[in-house]
Amino acid sequence: MIKLYTDGSSRGNPGPGGYGIVLIYNNFRKEISNGFRLTTNNRMELMAVIVGLEEIKLVSEKIQVISDSKYIVDSVSKGWLFEWEKKKFKGKKNIDLWKRFLVIYKKLNIEFIWVKGHSNVKENERCDYLANNSIKNQKLLEDEGYTRNLNSQNSLFE
Numbered sequence: 321m322i323k324l325y326t327d328g329s330s331r332g333n334p335g336p337g338g339y340g341i342v343l344i345y346n347n348f349r350k351e352i353s354n355g356f357r358l359t360t361n362n363r364m365e366l367m368a369v370i371v372g373l374e375e376i377k378l379v380s381e382k383i384q385v386i387s388d389s390k391y392i393v394d395s396v397s398k399g400w401l402f403e404w405e406k407k408k409f410k411g412k413k414n415i416d417l418w419k420r421f422l423v424i425y426k427k428l429n430i431e432f433i434w435v436k437g438h439s440n441v442k443e444n445e446r447c448d449y450l451a452n453n454s455i456k457n458q459k460l461l462e463d464e465g466y467t468r469n470l471n472s473q474n475s476l477f478e
Contacts, residue, residue: 321345322383324372326392327437327447328364331455334466337361338457339368340450342443343375350375351446355454358470359463364451365389366417367463373424383430388437388444396425397432416465 323344330337338355352371356364369385369392376383387393395401401418409415435441437448 322376322378322381323386323443324369324376324383325386325443325447326365326368326372327388327444327451328361328366328368329448329451329455330359330361330364334358334360336455336460337364337463338451338454339364339371340447340452340454341368341372341375342446342450343372344443345378345381351450353450353454355457355460356463356466357460359466362389362391363414363417363463363466365392366414366421368447368451370417370421370424373421373428373430376428379427381429383428384433385430386433386435386441386444388435388448390434393432393434396430397434414465416469 325342326339328337328339336355336357337359338353341352343350352375365387369387404412404418405422409418412418435444437444
């Protein structure tokens with residue numbers, strides 16, 4: 321089984337943000353993080369899951385996504401996301417990322433597990449550190465999905 325731990329954060333909402341990922345499979349371990357100039361916390365939570373899943377090449381393996389984001393875990397586990405998709409995401413936020421997520425989700429065998437943030441879950445704490453540390457990077461990336469729609473009348477974001 322592949323374990324994918326994720327976390328996202330932002331300083332201000334919106335504000336600079338980042339994500340942290342820890343991927344574990346047998347003796348393999350990989351950490352990934354990135355920071356963005358202007359984004360939201362929920363976008364970074366979702367981006368962490370997407371980037372982590374996109375890194376996985378063993379598509380036949382079962383994957384546990386472990387996250388402290390109720391937004392992500394409940395949206396998938398409780399089936400809300402699939403209702404949003406049926407309704408073409410009308411009135412929903414972060415559509416660009418949810419659509420990107422669905423492409424990879426449909427190819428993999430994924431189970432979502434929610435953990436309470438800051439509750440001494442070692443790898444979740446590591447993801448939190450990676451996410452917050454990535455915001456300190458002097459060369460923060462552009463969250464193009466966020467900025468492209470920032471001034472839209474039908475804002476897609478929080």
